[in-house]
Amino acid sequence: MRFGERLTKAVAEHGPLCVGIDPHPGLLASWGLTQDAAGLERFALTCVEAFGGRVALVKPQAAFFEAHGSRGVAVLERVIADLRDSGTLVLVDAKRGDIGSTMAAYAAAYLTEGSPLAGDAVTASPFLGFGSLDPAVEAASASGRGIFVLALTSNPEGASVQRAVGADGRSVAQSIVDSAARANAGAQPFGDVGLVVGATVDDLGVDLSDLHGYVLAPGFGAQGATVGDLRALFGPDLRGVLPTSSRDVLKHGPETAKLRSAVDAVRASLAV
Amino acid sequence: MRFGERLTKAVAEHGPLCVGIDPHPGLLASWGLTQDAAGLERFALTCVEAFGGRVALVKPQAAFFEAHGSRGVAVLERVIADLRDSGTLVLVDAKRGDIGSTMAAYAAAYLTEGSPLAGDAVTASPFLGFGSLDPAVEAASASGRGIFVLALTSNPEGASVQRAVGADGRSVAQSIVDSAARANAGAQPFGDVGLVVGATVDDLGVDLSDLHGYVLAPGFGAQGATVGDLRALFGPDLRGVLPTSSRDVLKHGPETAKLRSAVDAVRASLAV
Secondary structure, three states, X not given: OOHHHHHHHHHHHHOOOEEEEOOOHXXXXXXXXXXXXHHHHHHHHHHHHHHOOOOOEEEEEHHHHHOOHHHHHHHHHHHHHHHHHOOOEEEEEEEEOOOHHHHHHHHHHHOOOOOOOOOOEEEEOOOOXXXXXXXXXXXXXXXXXXXXXXXXXXXXXXXXXXXXXXXOOOEHHHXXXXXXXXXXXXXXXXXXXXXXXOOXXXXXXXXXXXXXXXXXXXXXXXXXXXXXXXXXXXXXXXXHEEEEEOHHHHOOOOOHHHHHHHHHHHHHHHHO | OOHHHHHHHHHXXXXXXXXXXXXXXXXXXXXXXXXXXXXXXXXXXHHHHHHOOOOOEEEEEHHHHHOOHHHHHHXXXXXXXXXXXXXXXXXXXXXXXXXXXXXXXXXXXXXXXXXOOOOOEEEXXXXXXXXXXXXXXXXXXHOOOEEEEEEEOOOHHHHHXXXXXXXXXXXXXXXXXXXXXXXXXXXXXXXXXXXXXXXXXXXXXXXXXXXXXXXXXXXXXXXXXXXXXXXXXXXXXXXXXXXXXXXXXXXXXXXXXXXXXXXXXXXXXXXX
């Protein structure tokens, strides 16, 4: 089954919430864990236990695993395997981007059956042009996986790149939206190429109406966006939006029961 | 000693050539190696033996290590450690980019003393804005390391982002050049923030004259650019350019002596 279909099924069952696993030093400390690969593993496996089977999508942030070197990356592999075993879709937030055979190597790592780092989808960065990501789009399609491409982010520095205007008069962000829409053409309801669009941007400034893809919206909760904000921001395109919450849930750990309650509360707030 | 000074010393001793370690499947096959972490390790350690102590900078490409999962990343750690032991500067080509504490985690991984993935410098991707890379710029400066930020690449798809024009009338690429120049202000001759500028772009289209930083120029050799092209492209800014060759050298393996001869030949072609 294609990724777009698998995610649609998961969202129908669990709602659109994506929960992040962000084991940053402050959270390891507040959970009483050591700042090493052992502490990281304890943190991450607690998250797997708390979130697996309860949400549509879980998003481990690769940076926090790489900060512990190859031993940390081995923990990420275990997180991916355990979540997939629980039937939960895994989006590896790695924001990879390169060209040619190098991009193909990232696709081999994150989007190819049998690779220990391959979840169900990966985030990608299009600074080298959306077209440079083609090897990943193709690998995703070939293996029933997905890709979420950065389009428009909520950090103030992002506009200098994402809102710049190309020779054809479109913003960089809009041209990425349009390229993703082309990749998703014909998919019902949603294809395999999603986007990342910051939930706290004041003014969406891109037209998502033809995307036919999912939109990951980080910045929900701790970083400030409310359900009302999402509705105001995305309007009729809200249907494909996956609000993403990390710190707002994770701060309730390390007890599994409290993490689950926090997830349930965020899910409920989204159902309003 | 700051990275800019260390690199200047290395270039004075060995010339400006940067050699890439790109263990892609085709090269593993042509070297008679297995497509697994053991083949990867054999490939990478042969490169370390051939290049260590002979060039200013060696650039392992992270993607080809990640394609073998955490075991591949462990090989990358060994490559970094062994090259640094040989006195050769290591640029980890990972093109990382994110915001806030996530970017800080990448900086902890690639730019902080004691991290097994920290070479002497790392490549970074500014799709989230040059300012989003501040945690990496700061970590680099604090640990005598460097960062090479993507600015303008030679692949045809890159222009859709990099040549888009911002509200202030500058292209995305130029605004990245200018931000890097600000970060390097006052450094003599070169600061710690370098750029990646594709050597095969037809028309440079950015003004590098105030950069005071090194410019990594991939695309030299196998991908088409000659020394004459570099001179025509960079003009008076050629002094800080680091031509980067990977496949053109690596295709001469697996014999160490032949790899060394290939490096010497490329070095000699640059001295013309």
